[in-house]
Amino acid sequence: MEDIILLSHGSGGEQTRKLIEEEILKYLGNEILEELLDSGIFNIEGRLAFTTDSFVISPIFFNGGDIGKLSIYGTINDLSVMGARPLYLSVGFIIEEGLTLNEFRRILQSMSFASRECGVKVITGDTKVVERGKGDKIFVNTSGIGVIERDLDWRGRKIEEGDLIIINGGIGEHGLSLMLQRLGVKVGEEVKSDLAPLNSLTLPLLSLCHGIKFMRDPTRGGVAGVLNEIARKYNVEIEIEEEKIPIKDWVKYASEVLGIDPLYSANEGKVVIIVERGEADKVMEFLSKHELGKEGRIIGEVKGKGNRVYLKTRIGTKRILDPLKKDLLPRIC
Amino acid sequence: MEDIILLSHGSGGEQTRKLIEEEILKYLGNEILEELLDSGIFNIEGRLAFTTDSFVISPIFFNGGDIGKLSIYGTINDLSVMGARPLYLSVGFIIEEGLTLNEFRRILQSMSFASRECGVKVITGDTKVVERGKGDKIFVNTSGIGVIERDLDWRGRKIEEGDLIIINGGIGEHGLSLMLQRLGVKVGEEVKSDLAPLNSLTLPLLSLCHGIKFMRDPTRGGVAGVLNEIARKYNVEIEIEEEKIPIKDWVKYASEVLGIDPLYSANEGKVVIIVERGEADKVMEFLSKHELGKEGRIIGEVKGKGNRVYLKTRIGTKRILDPLKKDLLPRIC
Numbered sequence: 001m002e003d004i005i006l007l008s009h010g011s012g013g014e015q016t017r018k019l020i021e022e023e024i025l026k027y028l029g030n031e032i033l034e035e036l037l038d039s040g041i042f043n044i045e046g047r048l049a050f051t052t053d054s055f056v057i058s059p060i061f062f063n064g065g066d067i068g069k070l071s072i073y074g075t076i077n078d079l080s081v082m083g084a085r086p087l088y089l090s091v092g093f094i095i096e097e098g099l100t101l102n103e104f105r106r107i108l109q110s111m112s113f114a115s116r117e118c119g120v121k122v123i124t125g126d127t128k129v130v131e132r133g134k135g136d137k138i139f140v141n142t143s144g145i146g147v148i149e150r151d152l153d154w155r156g157r158k159i160e161e162g163d164l165i166i167i168n169g170g171i172g173e174h175g176l177s178l179m180l181q182r183l184g185v186k187v188g189e190e191v192k193s194d195l196a197p198l199n200s201l202t203l204p205l206l207s208l209c210h211g212i213k214f215m216r217d218p219t220r221g222g223v224a225g226v227l228n229e230i231a232r233k234y235n236v237e238i239e240i241e242e243e244k245i246p247i248k249d250w251v252k253y254a255s256e257v258l259g260i261d262p263l264y265s266a267n268e269g270k271v272v273i274i275v276e277r278g279e280a281d282k283v284m285e286f287l288s289k290h291e292l293g294k295e296g297r298i299i300g301e302v303k304g305k306g307n308r309v310y311l312k313t314r315i316g317t318k319r320i321l322d323p324l325k326k327d328l329l330p331r332i333c
Numbered sequence: 334m335e336d337i338i339l340l341s342h343g344s345g346g347e348q349t350r351k352l353i354e355e356e357i358l359k360y361l362g363n364e365i366l367e368e369l370l371d372s373g374i375f376n377i378e379g380r381l382a383f384t385t386d387s388f389v390i391s392p393i394f395f396n397g398g399d400i401g402k403l404s405i406y407g408t409i410n411d412l413s414v415m416g417a418r419p420l421y422l423s424v425g426f427i428i429e430e431g432l433t434l435n436e437f438r439r440i441l442q443s444m445s446f447a448s449r450e451c452g453v454k455v456i457t458g459d460t461k462v463v464e465r466g467k468g469d470k471i472f473v474n475t476s477g478i479g480v481i482e483r484d485l486d487w488r489g490r491k492i493e494e495g496d497l498i499i500i501n502g503g504i505g506e507h508g509l510s511l512m513l514q515r516l517g518v519k520v521g522e523e524v525k526s527d528l529a530p531l532n533s534l535t536l537p538l539l540s541l542c543h544g545i546k547f548m549r550d551p552t553r554g555g556v557a558g559v560l561n562e563i564a565r566k567y568n569v570e571i572e573i574e575e576e577k578i579p580i581k582d583w584v585k586y587a588s589e590v591l592g593i594d595p596l597y598s599a600n601e602g603k604v605v606i607i608v609e610r611g612e613a614d615k616v617m618e619f620l621s622k623h624e625l626g627k628e629g630r631i632i633g634e635v636k637g638k639g640n641r642v643y644l645k646t647r648i649g650t651k652r653i654l655d656p657l658k659k660d661l662l663p664r665i666c
Contacts, residue, residue, distance in 0.1 A: 012555075012657065036562075038550070039384035046377070094427070124383050136463060143476035220345025330344065330464065
């Protein structure tokens with residue numbers, strides 16, 4: 001019989017200790033985590049960013065990644081778009097009894113790879129186990145701490161008429177690939193999530209261009225969701241042009257077949273950037289040389305005061321891009 | 334029909350925004366959280382403690398508290414026992430579709446009360462919704478950051494023969510009261526969790542007594558669990574005396590009837606303290622004057638090298654207090 005995770009692994013006794021020492025520390029161990037204290041402790045000075053995300057994605061293994069990688073990159077990205085260099089993570093597992101130890105190991109292995117890739121350490125953690133039917137395989141919370149170099153902090157820079165809107169590549173891939181997988185559609189290798197860590201893109205870029213006024217990764221709610229948040233929060237009207245938006249062929253086809261607008265579909269390796277017009281070329285040149293930015297495009301601009309987002313379609317008409325009213329796709333992250 | 338939380342509240346669209354702005358910010362809002370950025374941002378300098386806990390307790394409303402208070406106090410306590418002054422929290426909700434908005438509000442209200450009581454701010458958050466049958470009402474992750482004044486950091490102080498072991502009050506109340514409630518046993522008002530925030534106790538105490546060598550809150554696994562961790566980690570033998578252990582009458586009766594050893598039952602407002610013998614009086618005097626320490630007692634001592642915990646029973650025999658081998662009680666926190 002295959003080894004599975006049991007309720008007793010969450011009891012705080014011997015089995016919890018074994019799970020932590022023999023599995024979790026094996027993959028995620030470092031000098032701070034290994035102290036196994038109630039908190040991870042470190043010295044720091046400066047401006048810090050603190051973020052949290054719970055990941056409930058289903059299925060937990062998907063084309064282009066798994067919940068382990070997602071939980072690390074997702075939190076890395078939330079820090080990176082704020083100009084913060086990610087340093088320390090916490091990890092909280094909520095496991096449904098019956099998850100196999102092999103599945104858990106695959107997830108830990110992914111997390112280990114991803115955290116080393118991004119140069120972060122998991123320094124504190126927690127594991128809970130719930131009964132069958134009271135969870136769904138595994139939920140992962142990661143919280144993260146990063147440090148913001150002063151000149152990388154874009155908050156307070158004013159978004160104005162004429163500022164340009166840039167995205168670093170094709171939209172909608174994470175949400176639509178997941179949808180196809182859930183429906184059991186047979187797909188080619190290219191149909192996969194865009195999951196990727198953005199720290200190697202956002203931090204050098206923010207350091208290069210001090211005219212960047214906003215960055216966010218368009219996850220749940222997609223590009224349309226983020227643009228609506230911006231329009232509303234900063235009281236600006238935004239216009240994007242359909243034909244400038246980078247989109248892979250399979251995304252276009254899938255979105256037509258499924259009736260899902262890719263502008264509302266989640267991304268996990270994209271960043272929406274608002275930059276003053278004079279620095280747009282510098283941003284585009286940087287992106288063109290970066291693995292995660294090669295397909296980047298200027299997709300629109302800030303039009304002045306307002307609170308709406310408009311889409312100029314291929315045939316030249318203009319329509320309002322509403323904030324998402326109903327549920328597109330549950331549990332995509 | 335009563336308002337309930339739907340999958341669409343987790344979609345990242347309009348309903349998510351409304352839930353955040355009209356409910357979560359209403360209760361937990363502050364100048365950092367209200368920025369609604371991908372991270373909460375603050376300036377700091379010093380030695381920091383970072384901790385995380387996911388709370389999956391069932392039922393979510395229990396005698397003596399609820400999952401909202403528990404999620405705040407639990408993380409406060411993990412910081413406080415490390416000598417850290419709690420400053421900032423993150424909150425991640427995983428809600429099962431169907432939780433009523435009223436239940437959610439009661440939880441938020443509790444969190445609001447608890448965080449104000451402890452002087453902490455929730456500065457970043459996340460909300461996910463899963464389908465019915467894929468969660469259990471609500472799970473809450475809280476991660477926390479605190480700052481450690483240098484002379485409150487007990488790590489590195491060496492536990493030695495003769496050091497005394499102190500607990501600040503009656504054991505086993507959280508776990509046993511929850512068990513009685515789950516079994517539907519009709520109980521009096523005194524039967525309740527000991528849930529309480531320990532920061533007002535541990536921080537002044539650590540500042541007063543530099544001979545304190547260890548502190549931990551004995552949650553899952555109980556006092557016996559924590560003592561076994563200490564014995565194992567610091568290679569010491571520990572002996573505690575049954576008749577010195579503070580225990581309320583109802584805990585004693587309940588544990589006899591249910592066949593659960595209160596030494597393994599969870600606490601949520603207790604701290605196990607190891608202190609050099611010469612400072613024990615100072616600790617006891619401080620505890621005697623503190624609301625959460627009045628029933629505190631010296632319960633045992635460190636006996637020298639080893640890795641086991643012994644219990645001297647009332648009739649004078651000595652037995653090994655094993656680390657917990659099997660599951661006592663799932664989902665008590």
